Amino acid sequence: MRCTVYARWFLWALLLSSLGLHAGPPAWAAEKTGVHWWQAMRGQLEDAVEELAQQFNASQSTYEVRPWYAGTYAETLTAALAASQAHHPPHLVQVFEVGTQTMLLSGAVYPVYQLMQDHHIAIDWSTFIAPVLSYYSKQGRLYSMPFNASTPILYYNKDAFGRAGLDPTRPPRTWQEVEAFSTTLLRAGAAPCGFTVGWPSWTMVENMHAWHNQPFATKYNGFAGLATKLLINGAFGVKHIGQLAAWQQAHIFRYGGRERAADSTFLQGECAMYIQSSALIGEFMRHCPFPWGTGELPHWGAPYPKQNSLIGGATLWVMQGHRLEEYAGVAQFLQFLARPAQQEAWHRQTGYLAISQPALDALQTAGYFQQVPVQWTAFGQLTRAAPTVHSRGIRLGDFVQIRDIIEAELEAIFAGQKTAQQGLDEAVDMSTAVLQAFAARYR
Helix, strand or coil: CHHHHHHHHHHHHHHHHHCCCCCCCCCCCCCCEEEEEEECCCHHHHHHHHHHHHHHHHHCCCEEEEEEECCCHHHHHHHHHHHHHCCCCCCEEEEEHHHHHHHHCCCCECCHHHHHHHCCCCCCHHHECHHHHHHCEECCEECCEEEEEECEEEEEEHHHHHHCCCCCCCCCCEHHHHHHHHHHHHHHCCCCEEEEECCHHHHHHHHHHHHCCCCCEHHHHHCCCCCCCECCCCHHHHHHHHHHHHHHHCCCECCCCCCCCCHHHHHCCCEEEEEEEHHHHHHHHHHCCCCEEEECCCECCCCCCCCCCCCEEEEEEEECCCCHHHHHHHHHHHHHHHCHHHHHHHHHHHCCECCEHHHHHHHHHCCHHHHCHHHHHHHHHHCCCCCCCCCCCCCCCCHHHHHHHHHHHHHHHHCCCCCHHHHHHHHHHHHHHHHHHHHHHCC
């Protein structure tokens, strides 16, 4: 699938080049200098992206940001690198966090810190919240512009809790309580399943290791060099995934599929609890048919310390290969996105995190989190402790492929085809080959 997408975009870019055209969306008005932005959002979020571009375009008369949907996150990443090799990249591309290492080593990017220096635009990066800034920085310098930042949290159905005699104002705090609450919900007939999860590798493997301060991969999860082996098949990983598999058999847990496939399971009231991205808050506010609340990720307790969850979502990468006057427009647009007022508005509209402390302070001063408490959960969880070498993030080469390997093994475990130890061992073995091949390319 990935090779097919890559070849399609590469050939398309070559065709456009031969015709003297720029790889990107259809022709636009020529009176402004265009800034092409390939993005990966659909639905209400795509509308929010279009609105951002329109606001910037209306704020000045020289540049026109032109967002264009380039496919899923994985497709957009592949497409941008293919277009770069064909010498017709977009100016900006939205890349999810698992593509960070690939972008850093691609040789195709214009680092954001350098872009801003070159155009004499001063932004105080130190005001960005620490988990976001540290993940997307290299040697203390920001390489991509944080845009739609999120982290997984727990959502729960308050109606189902009430029908089961549970306190609708109190979500479970531990995995032991998740089991107990689910059992109560099932016995009361309040829901046919206790909980489900979205983006299984991200929420149940990557974040669970960070949340419990456990290593995910060698080289401090790839921050101290190119990681060549996963560490997810240790005692903690086997304990957690093994328990999920046991709960699957007891109907406490229901595996709902990859990415957002399980959204409908929660929205239709089948599972009373759902662990998914905080980015769904905006959508749930508009479309969830029952009252719901949020809570921090459940924790196993001693002997594991409670740490912080991982940053997710995506950033905007500036691609090489454009004229100086076009990069001036890119820099001004990124400056526009970094403004606290813009960050505050983006958070209110979409549910994605405001990434700067001034924006967060403004929201708190306005009493926003008292009015909409579900929006505070992600902030509190991300910032509850200073990140450690195990919870700073995960930076792996070919991480998209690694995540696919993990999720395929999780599916085998949840289907009862393998034990947790067998599945995680195989995920480590297959991932090692991928990581070593990636490391060999960049040595």
